[in-house]
Amino acid sequence: MQLRHIRNMIIIMLYIAIAFVITFYILSMKYPHASAFSYETCRATYDMTDDLFKTLNGEVPEDASNVAAASASTPHVQTAPDGKASHVAVLMYHYVVPEKYNVEPNNARINLEAFEQGMKFLHDEGYHTATLKELEQYVKGEIQLPEKTVVLTFDDGYQNNVVYAYPVLKKYGFKANIFIVGTKLSDQKQKFIPTAKTTISRQEMKATSDVFAYHSHTYNLHYKRLVQCAEYYAAGKDSKRFTHDIDLMKSKTGINTPYFAYPYGEYDPQMVYDLKRNGYRMAFTVRPGFVHPGDDPMYLPRMNVTSTTTVRHLLNLPDE
Structure with a gap:
C-alpha cells in the first residue's frame, strides 16, 4: 500500500x-x-x-552531459593487458573537401589534405579501425581490442564523404561509419559540386558499403526548433515527433541498425528511453573523451577532428 x-x-x-x-x-x-x-x-x-x-x-547517468559543448568526463583509470586497448577514441568528421573548395571553414569541415594526412598517420602507426559492433562488444567487456584502435564516424551523409573520403579509406583498408539523415538520402545520384552540400544517394551508399556502414542520425529531425523556454533545441526532443521519426528511418531508408548519433549531440531522458524501446543499443554524443569498457553505451563520447587539430594530438600521443 x-x-x-x-x-x-x-x-x-x-x-x-x-x-x-x-x-x-x-x-x-x-x-x-x-x-x-x-x-x-x-x-x-x-x-x-x-x-x-x-x-x-532509470535513464541518464548523473555524470552524463546533456549539451553539445560539455567538457570531457573525468578520466577513467583502467589497465589492460599488454597490446590491448584501455580506451578507444571515436573520431568524428562531417564535411570533407579540398582546401581550395573550403569556402566556409568551420569546425564541421575538414580539408581533404588534412584528412589524408590523418589517415596516413593512422595507417603508418598500425591502427585498427573497429566496427561499431566491435566497439559495442568492447564496451560490454565481451572482447578486447588492439591497443592502437580507433573508430571512424561521419555525420549527416554528405556526398563528399564518398567522393573524397572513401578512396582514402579504401586505400588504407579502413572501415568507417556514416550517420545519415534519412531525408537527405537521394533516390538518384546528384551532380557533385565541391562547394555544394549535396548528399549521398542510395546508389552511392550501396557502392561504398565495403568501407562505410550506414546508421541513423534521425530521419528528419536534424534541425533546431523552439522546444522549451523560448530556446532552440534539436527537434528530436519532441517525443511524439521522435518516436514517429524512428519508424520512418527504418521504413523509408532501409537503415535498421542498433546504432545512433544524437543530432547536435543533444538528448534528453525521453529520447534515450525511446531509442532503447526501439532496439537501439549504442548512441553517440559530441562530448569529447575516450570510450572505455563499462561505459554506458547510450552516451558515448567522440573526438571532433578539424583541419587544425591533428589526430596525433587528439589521441594524446607525444610529438615526434
Missing part, C-alpha cells in the same frame, strides 16, 4: 510538472523577452520533469 501511494504521488507530481511546462512554454513563446525570473522558473520546471522521468525510468 505504501509503495502504491508513493507511486501515485510521483505520478501526480509528474502531471503537475507537465502542466507547469505547458504553461511556461506558452508564456515563453508569447513573451520571448519575459523576465529572468520567468525563464528560470521555466527551466526549473523542465529540470524537475526530467528528474521525475529519470526516477521512473
Whole structure:
C-alpha cells in the first residue's frame, strides 16, 4: 500500500510538472523577452520533469552531459593487458573537401589534405579501425581490442564523404561509419559540386558499403526548433515527433541498425528511453573523451577532428 501511494504521488507530481511546462512554454513563446525570473522558473520546471522521468525510468547517468559543448568526463583509470586497448577514441568528421573548395571553414569541415594526412598517420602507426559492433562488444567487456584502435564516424551523409573520403579509406583498408539523415538520402545520384552540400544517394551508399556502414542520425529531425523556454533545441526532443521519426528511418531508408548519433549531440531522458524501446543499443554524443569498457553505451563520447587539430594530438600521443 505504501509503495502504491508513493507511486501515485510521483505520478501526480509528474502531471503537475507537465502542466507547469505547458504553461511556461506558452508564456515563453508569447513573451520571448519575459523576465529572468520567468525563464528560470521555466527551466526549473523542465529540470524537475526530467528528474521525475529519470526516477521512473532509470535513464541518464548523473555524470552524463546533456549539451553539445560539455567538457570531457573525468578520466577513467583502467589497465589492460599488454597490446590491448584501455580506451578507444571515436573520431568524428562531417564535411570533407579540398582546401581550395573550403569556402566556409568551420569546425564541421575538414580539408581533404588534412584528412589524408590523418589517415596516413593512422595507417603508418598500425591502427585498427573497429566496427561499431566491435566497439559495442568492447564496451560490454565481451572482447578486447588492439591497443592502437580507433573508430571512424561521419555525420549527416554528405556526398563528399564518398567522393573524397572513401578512396582514402579504401586505400588504407579502413572501415568507417556514416550517420545519415534519412531525408537527405537521394533516390538518384546528384551532380557533385565541391562547394555544394549535396548528399549521398542510395546508389552511392550501396557502392561504398565495403568501407562505410550506414546508421541513423534521425530521419528528419536534424534541425533546431523552439522546444522549451523560448530556446532552440534539436527537434528530436519532441517525443511524439521522435518516436514517429524512428519508424520512418527504418521504413523509408532501409537503415535498421542498433546504432545512433544524437543530432547536435543533444538528448534528453525521453529520447534515450525511446531509442532503447526501439532496439537501439549504442548512441553517440559530441562530448569529447575516450570510450572505455563499462561505459554506458547510450552516451558515448567522440573526438571532433578539424583541419587544425591533428589526430596525433587528439589521441594524446607525444610529438615526434
